[in-house]
Amino acid sequence: MxxxxxxxxxxxxxxxxxxxxxxxxxxxxxxxxxxxxxxxxxxxxxxxxxxxxxxxxxxxxxxxxxxxxxxxxxxxxxxxxxxxxxxxxxxxxxxxxxxxxxxxxxxxxxxxxxxxxxxxxxxxIAGNSSLALIDDIARLAAGQSLLINGASGGVGVFALQYAKFRGLRVSATAGPGQQDFVRGLGAEAVYDYTTQPLDALGSTFDAVLDFSNGLKFRHVRHLLSPRGVFVPADPLKNLADIAANPLRRQKTGYFLVxxxxxxxxxxxxxxxxxxxxxxxxxxxxxxxxxxxxxxxxxxxxxxxxxxxxxxxxxx
CATH class of the missing domain: 3.90.180.10 (Medium-chain alcohol dehydrogenases, catalytic domain)
Incomplete structure (x- = not known):
């Protein structure tokens, strides 16, 4: 072979x-x-x-x-x-x-x-991971809000569509030229990360999923609702934040399928x-x-x- x-x-x-x-x-x-x-x-x-x-x-x-x-x-x-x-x-x-x-x-x-x-x-991977992320880790219910960072990649496109199927209010980040594509998948709001950095966003969300592998809890804390969940794609880069979960209401989810x-x-x-x-x-x-x-x-x-x-x- x-x-x-x-x-x-x-x-x-x-x-x-x-x-x-x-x-x-x-x-x-x-x-x-x-x-x-x-x-x-x-x-x-x-x-x-x-x-x-x-x-x-x-x-x-x-x-x-x-x-x-x-x-x-x-x-x-x-x-x-x-x-x-x-x-x-x-x-x-x-x-x-x-x-x-x-x-x-x-x-x-x-x-x-x-x-x-x-x-x-x-x-x-995208389907298996999206179901685990949204249903088992973030534990989101219909009507709750979700921000997906990196929504146009292999997992992001499925996660966005599945979140919409589950009745969530979905926002997403995307690069230049990707806004219409991501909006077509069901995102209600799409932010161009080259002109609208996360630290400038004024909205809050019940969960933030990061598929860029570049964010830490400190980067998104202001975007989380009082009991919001941040779920990074690579938990091994976020072990300190995960260990700190008992000390705060906002959490970092452990995602490793x-x-x-x-x-x-x-x-x-x-x-x-x-x-x-x-x-x-x-x-x-x-x-x-x-x-x-x-x-x-x-x-x-x-x-x-x-x-x-x-x-x-x-x-």
């Missing part, structure tokens, strides 16, 4: 042996589509090497967290030929930038009729299949053009997920 392997903090396309027999509870998948996201870039650069060693993760394929494809062998949950998608374990699970994958069934869900492989792969959950994945997919939420795909690249796909991550103005066509590996 073809796979992206990481050597000396650089990626290259290589031929690898297919994985062995799936373990009990795993399913073997022929991967049709995978995504490229900022975590993959960090993985390739070695930012997670220590954590991967601590969790016992081994193997040359270190990138790829989301996938969609076809079941190659019947398993405890699936039949051969079933279309499934999922989000493999951030640290422990196999990575998805390979054409064949043995993955824990609990990290996967069936793809509903009407959804393409590309659409399903694009919502695995390390793998897919079948229930949340199924609900997210059903919302897209039913038309309540749109799967936003920024761009598509054949596997052989992986360098261009990773370069796209650094381009301003991205909207949604970057997709790798895993079947197209011709150089």
């Amino acid at each position: 073809k796979a992206l392997i990481c050597e000396n903090k650089a990626l290259r396309l290589a031929d690898l042996a297919e994985p062995g027999v799936p373990k009990p509870g795993e399913v073997r998948v022929r991967v049709a589509a995978a995504t490229v996201n900022p975590t993959d870039q960090d993985m390739a650069a070695g930012a997670y090497d220590l954590f991967l060693k601590l969790y016992g993760a081994r193997g040359p394929v270190k990138t790829g967290l989301e996938f969609a494809g076809t079941v190659e062998e019947a398993s405890g949950r699936y039949r051969k030929g079933d279309r499934i998608f999922g989000y493999t374990s951030l640290m422990k699970g196999p990575k998805t930038h390979q054409q064949v994958l043995n993955v824990n069934e609990n990290c996967t869900a069936a793809i509903p009729e009407g959804l393409s492989f590309e659409q399903a792969a694009s919502i695995a 390390q793998e897919g959950d079948t229930g949340k994945l199924s609900k997210a997919a059903a919302l897209v299949a039913g038309g309540s939420i749109k799967a936003e795909i920024d761009s598509r690249f054949p596997l052989a053009a992986y360098r261009e796909a990773f370069e796209r991550l650094g381009t301003k103005g991205r909207r949604g997920r970057i997709i790798l066509d895993m079947a197209d590996a011709a150089s």
Whole structure:
């Protein structure tokens, strides 16, 4: 099979042996589509090497967290030929930038009729995370207010639409040229962060979600209602604020979804299949053009997920 392997903090396309027999509870998948996201870039650069060693993760394929494809062998949950998608374990699970994958069934869900492989792969992390963020961590109810910082990225576009579906009053930040796009997803107010910095906003919100990985509690405290919740995308950069939660009414939420959950994945997919939420795909690249796909991550103005066509590996 073809796979992206990481050597000396650089990626290259290589031929690898297919994985062995799936373990009990795993399913073997022929991967049709995978995504490229900022975590993959960090993985390739070695930012997670220590954590991967601590969790016992081994193997040359270190990138790829989301996938969609076809079941190659019947398993405890699936039949051969079933279309499934999922989000493999951030640290422990196999990575998805390979054409064949043995993955824990609990990290996967069936793809509903009407959804393409590309659409399903694009919502695995975004859908799973958005449900966890809004329902479990921020615990928002219909009518409450939410500000999303970084609403045009892969998770932000789903979170915004899901918040609107749940009856929340949603505001968002976006860069130049993104305001109409974000407003079209359901945001009631959109702030251009280049001309309207957060410290100048006069509104308050029941929750602030930050997908930029750049904010701390002190940056948004003035934006929170008396019992508001700030949820950063990377809790490891905000451990001190999380530890201080018992000392104040305003909180910092701990958000770290390390793998897919079948229930949340199924609900997210059903919302897209039913038309309540749109799967936003920024761009598509054949596997052989992986360098261009990773370069796209650094381009301003991205909207949604970057997709790798895993079947197209011709150089």
